[in-house]
Amino acid sequence: MTILITGARGHVARSLVQQLRAAGAEVRAASRDPAASALPAVLCDLADPDSAGPALAGVTKVFLYAEPRGVDGFVERAVAAGVEHVVLLSALLGGGTEEEDAIARVQRKAEEEDAIARMHREAEAVVAGSGVAWTFVRPGAFATNTLSWAASVRAEGVVRDPFPDAHSAPVHEADIAAVAARALTEPGHEGAVYELTGPESVTRRRQAELIGEAIGRPVGFVVQDLAEHREELSRWTSPEVADSVIRHSQDAVGRPAATTDTVEKVTGEPARAYGRWARDHAADFTG
Ligand SMILES: NC(=O)c1ccc[n+]([C@@H]2O[C@H](COP(=O)([O-])OP(=O)(O)OC[C@H]3O[C@@H](n4cnc5c(N)ncnc54)[C@H](OP(=O)(O)O)[C@@H]3O)[C@@H](O)[C@H]2O)c1
Known part of the structure; x- marks a missing residue:
C-alpha cells in the first residue's frame, strides 16, 4: 500500500x-x-x-x-x-x-x-x-506564516507587521501532519472533518516576544504601514488573496481566537504551542 x-x-x-x-x-x-x-x-x-x-x-x-x-x-x-x-x-x-x-x-x-x-x-x-x-x-492559521518575519528578525531584530494586536491560535505544521498521518494509516477517518488550531490564542506582539525568547535576544515590533504590507503580500499571492489575508488580520484585532482540541483527540498528544514552534524554528530566525 x-x-x-x-x-x-x-x-x-x-x-x-x-x-x-x-x-x-x-x-x-x-x-x-x-x-x-x-x-x-x-x-x-x-x-x-x-x-x-x-x-x-x-x-x-x-x-x-x-x-x-x-x-x-x-x-x-x-x-x-x-x-x-x-x-x-x-x-x-x-x-x-x-x-x-x-x-x-x-x-x-x-x-x-x-x-x-x-x-x-x-x-x-x-x-x-x-x-x-x-x-x-x-x-486555521499556520505558525509557519510568521517565517515571513524571519528576514527582518535576522537583519534588524524586529518584526514588521501592521497588526500587533491581531490574535490567532497558530498551529504547528507537525501537528497538521500528525493528524493527516493518522487519517492515512488508521481506519475510521473516512468522512471526518478535522478543524485544527494551536492550543492558545496569541497576539502578534506576543509571537514576536516568543521568537525573542526562542533565539535568546529580544525581538521588537515595528507597526508596518498597511500599503507596504499589501505590497509585500502581493509578491507571493494574487490581489484577491492579499485582500483576504488583510481582512482576516483586521477582523482578528483584539479578538482572541477560538481553539479546538482536535489535534489531541486524533493523535493523543496535545497541540504544540507557538513558543514550541519558535524554538523548533529558532535557526530560521538566526541563520
Ligand atoms: N498558511 C495558512 O495559514 C494556511 C491555513 C489553512 C490552510 N492552509 C493551506 O496549506 C497550504 C500550505 O501548506 P504548506 O505550509 O505545507 O505549504 P508551503 O510550505 O507554503 O509550500 C507550498 C505548497 O503548495 C504546493 N503546491 C502549490 N502548487 C502546487 C501544484 N501546482 N502542484 C502540487 N503542489 C503544489 C507545493 O508543492 P510543490 O512545490 O512541492 O509541488 C508546496 O507543498 C496552503 O496552500 C493552504 O491550502 C494554509
Missing part, C-alpha cells in the same frame, strides 16, 4: 513524509519540482494533471494540497488509478456543514466572497463529488 504525498516541498508535506516513514509506511513524495525538493520526489504538478500518471501508479491513499487549478483532473485520474482515500489539506474557513444556525449562515455568506475560503471549499467539493473516501483536514 503506497501513500502518495503531493506538495513535497511544503512544510506540512515534509513533516508528514518524515512521520510516515518513521512509522514504517510506504510513502512516495511528489512535487511540481522534484529536483528542488529536499526529499527524493517524483513529478506531480496538480495544475497539470497529465503529469500525475507515474506518481499515482500503485497508490491507494493520497495526501492532497488544495491547488485549485487542476484538482478536478488530478482527482479523476487518482480514482481511475485505484486510489481509495484522499486526505485533503483544506482550511478552517473552507467547507460547510449541513446544520447551520442563522449566524453561521451569515458567516458562510461572507466566506463565499472570500478568495481563500472559496478555493478550499471548491477543492473539498471536487474530492467529495468524486466518490472516493475522504478526510478533510482544516487547519
Whole structure:
C-alpha cells in the first residue's frame, strides 16, 4: 500500500513524509519540482494533471494540497488509478456543514466572497463529488506564516507587521501532519472533518516576544504601514488573496481566537504551542 504525498516541498508535506516513514509506511513524495525538493520526489504538478500518471501508479491513499487549478483532473485520474482515500489539506474557513444556525449562515455568506475560503471549499467539493473516501483536514492559521518575519528578525531584530494586536491560535505544521498521518494509516477517518488550531490564542506582539525568547535576544515590533504590507503580500499571492489575508488580520484585532482540541483527540498528544514552534524554528530566525 503506497501513500502518495503531493506538495513535497511544503512544510506540512515534509513533516508528514518524515512521520510516515518513521512509522514504517510506504510513502512516495511528489512535487511540481522534484529536483528542488529536499526529499527524493517524483513529478506531480496538480495544475497539470497529465503529469500525475507515474506518481499515482500503485497508490491507494493520497495526501492532497488544495491547488485549485487542476484538482478536478488530478482527482479523476487518482480514482481511475485505484486510489481509495484522499486526505485533503483544506482550511478552517473552507467547507460547510449541513446544520447551520442563522449566524453561521451569515458567516458562510461572507466566506463565499472570500478568495481563500472559496478555493478550499471548491477543492473539498471536487474530492467529495468524486466518490472516493475522504478526510478533510482544516487547519486555521499556520505558525509557519510568521517565517515571513524571519528576514527582518535576522537583519534588524524586529518584526514588521501592521497588526500587533491581531490574535490567532497558530498551529504547528507537525501537528497538521500528525493528524493527516493518522487519517492515512488508521481506519475510521473516512468522512471526518478535522478543524485544527494551536492550543492558545496569541497576539502578534506576543509571537514576536516568543521568537525573542526562542533565539535568546529580544525581538521588537515595528507597526508596518498597511500599503507596504499589501505590497509585500502581493509578491507571493494574487490581489484577491492579499485582500483576504488583510481582512482576516483586521477582523482578528483584539479578538482572541477560538481553539479546538482536535489535534489531541486524533493523535493523543496535545497541540504544540507557538513558543514550541519558535524554538523548533529558532535557526530560521538566526541563520
Ligand atoms: N498558511 C495558512 O495559514 C494556511 C491555513 C489553512 C490552510 N492552509 C493551506 O496549506 C497550504 C500550505 O501548506 P504548506 O505550509 O505545507 O505549504 P508551503 O510550505 O507554503 O509550500 C507550498 C505548497 O503548495 C504546493 N503546491 C502549490 N502548487 C502546487 C501544484 N501546482 N502542484 C502540487 N503542489 C503544489 C507545493 O508543492 P510543490 O512545490 O512541492 O509541488 C508546496 O507543498 C496552503 O496552500 C493552504 O491550502 C494554509
